[in-house]
Amino acid sequence: MNSIKIFSPATVANVSCGYDAMGFSMEALGDEMIFTKTKEKSVIISKIEGADLPFEANKNVVGVVAQHMLNDSKADFGLDIQIFKKFKPGSGLGSSAASASGTAFAINTLLNGKYSNLELTKFAMQGEVTACGSAIADNVAAAIYGGFILVRSYEPLDIIGIPTPSKLVATVIHPQIEIKTEAARKVVPQNIPVKTAISQWANVGGLVSGLYAEDFDLIGRSLVDLVAEPNRKKLIPYFDEVKEAAISNGALGAGISGSGPSIFALSKGKQTANKVAEAMNTVYKNSGIDYSIYVSNISKAGARII
Ligand code: ADP
Numbered sequence: 001m002n003s004i005k006i007f008s009p010a011t012v013a014n015v016s017c018g019y020d021a022m023g024f025s026m027e028a029l030g031d032e033m034i035f036t037k038t039k040e041k042s043v044i045i046s047k048i049e050g051a052d053l054p055f056e057a058n059k060n061v062v063g064v065v066a067q068h069m070l071n072d073s074k075a076d077f078g079l080d081i082q083i084f085k086k087f088k089p090g091s092g093l094g095s096s097a098a099s100a101s102g103t104a105f106a107i108n109t110l111l112n113g114k115y116s117n118l119e120l121t122k123f124a125m126q127g128e129v130t131a132c133g134s135a136i137a138d139n140v141a142a143a144i145y146g147g148f149i150l151v152r153s154y155e156p157l158d159i160i161g162i163p164t165p166s167k168l169v170a171t172v173i174h175p176q177i178e179i180k181t182e183a184a185r186k187v188v189p190q191n192i193p194v195k196t197a198i199s200q201w202a203n204v205g206g207l208v209s210g211l212y213a214e215d216f217d218l219i220g221r222s223l224v225d226l227v228a229e230p231n232r233k234k235l236i237p238y239f240d241e242v243k244e245a246a247i248s249n250g251a252l253g254a255g256i257s258g259s260g261p262s263i264f265a266l267s268k269g270k271q272t273a274n275k276v277a278e279a280m281n282t283v284y285k286n287s288g289i290d291y292s293i294y295v296s297n298i299s300k301a302g303a304r305i306i
Helices: 062-074 096-109 116-130 138-145 181-186 194-213 216-222 229-235 239-248 270-284
Strands: 004-014 022-038 043-050 078-084 148-154 159-161 168-175 253-256 263-268 291-297
Touching: 004 096, 004 138, 022 096, 022 138, 043 062, 062 078, 062 096, 062 116, 078 096, 096 116, 096 138, 116 138, 116 159, 138 148, 138 159, 159 194, 159 229, 168 270, 181 229, 194 216, 216 253, 216 263, 229 239, 229 253, 239 253, 239 263, 239 270, 263 270, 270 291
Parallel strands: 043 078
Antiparallel strands: 004 022, 022 078, 022 148, 022 291, 148 159, 168 263, 168 291, 253 263
16 A cells, blocks of 8 residues: 555543543544655655645654654655645644544554554654643544543553444534633643542543443533633633533533633434534624534544545
């Protein structure tokens, strides 16, 4: 195989109670990329459509991950890479993670599946270092494994894939305002009372069991975040209104996607998820803020060949 075209999904990290530990991947939203082997052993990004991103391989997460993998595998080829971004960087939907994970997946395919998903996650995390300064795993792991994931531990890295009920559908609104990841991190307290921690880990347990048991009410009851959301929501215009509109229109729960500004809701079934999208639209349509709304199944597989 000399050339492949891949899709790599957008991802929702945190998922309310799972702050910095959980994520899931979107079926219908993500980057596309074409990887072509070259004789020259270098990494060239020859096309970027849909976003204003650096072409220099050491500044673009795609180039960073590619170079790490070519070095590690001592590959006897280089790469020409074309990137087609389908959603905006800085949305809180794992834009850099989609690029980084898609790159890891594509190169692994060109190397005939040399690496495990855990190893691919580690390569993709190098891209996150370039994008945001730290090797965060939740978005990249969700984009590689697909479905829901839990980052159980960083040292050693331990990623748990969690079965996802096929009826679970995500609705996401992306208000096009800028929130710096650094600003979003700063508002989250460094210390929390044990009482708060107990509620948070009890909800993570509830969410994971709800996903396994396909218990939609339990999933809904567990989508509570007492750590990041109370502090971060003030950075997102109409957050409370969107959450309230989503839940009163049938969503199981809603919260901030990653570090925002996107807001996600989870519903049982497409029909409810579409109704939730309409309700979100009603909140934002006169806001004067540009926004996009997506309704998507949660993908069972992560990055894939198209
Ligand atoms: P979000 O997760 O909020 O969508 P990211 O955390 O992914 O956004 O951050 C995007 C940052 O990563 C931007 O500063 C962008 O310039 C940088 N970046 C570098 N390469 C890429 C790439 N290929 N795709 C997306 N963002 C990239």
